Amino acid sequence: MRPNESGFTLKELLLVMAVILLLGTLVLPISQHTFKRYNEATAISSLHMVNQMQGQYLAAYPTHGFACSLKTLGGNKNIPASANAANLLNPDLASGLKSGYRFTLYDCDGAHYKVNAVPTTLGKTGDRGFCTDDTDKLTFDPNGGTNCTDPIQ
Numbered sequence: 001m002r003p004n005e006s007g008f009t010l011k012e013l014l015l016v017m018a019v020i021l022l023l024g025t026l027v028l029p030i031s032q033h034t035f036k037r038y039n040e041a042t043a044i045s046s047l048h049m050v051n052q053m054q055g056q057y058l059a060a061y062p063t064h065g066f067a068c069s070l071k072t073l074g075g076n077k078n079i080p081a082s083a084n085a086a087n088l089l090n091p092d093l094a095s096g097l098k099s100g101y102r103f104t105l106y107d108c109d110g111a112h113y114k115v116n117a118v119p120t121t122l123g124k125t126g127d128r129g130f131c132t133d134d135t136d137k138l139t140f141d142p143n144g145g146t147n148c149t150d151p152i153q
Contacts, residue, residue, distance in 0.1 A: 039099045103117050
């Protein structure tokens, strides 16, 4: 190099790249763990939201009982609410997919219902499955499925 030239040498660039890669390998697992925990917290919050909206649906349409699908709780904000499209849930949750979790409303007879949330990609978008019902009792499956036997503390 000439004395008046400035810049980085190949060794310096390689050293900086090695340090960046090392930091990336340390930060990536932490960010993935945080991402999964965020998704799990969102799933729990969404299940509480479904329970609350079921209460509102029952109050608005008492002759129908509880809504037996998430789409019924959802609807289209451009048209007036009805028993078939109550406009109570956001479209993402009403579609059954939100924040890396798949939501299913099942075993519904109008007087009772159950809802579960399972990770769309187990181990990547979440580690645990969550369940609730018309009693608003929230439980989880540590294996990410629908065998929810452990209460959420």
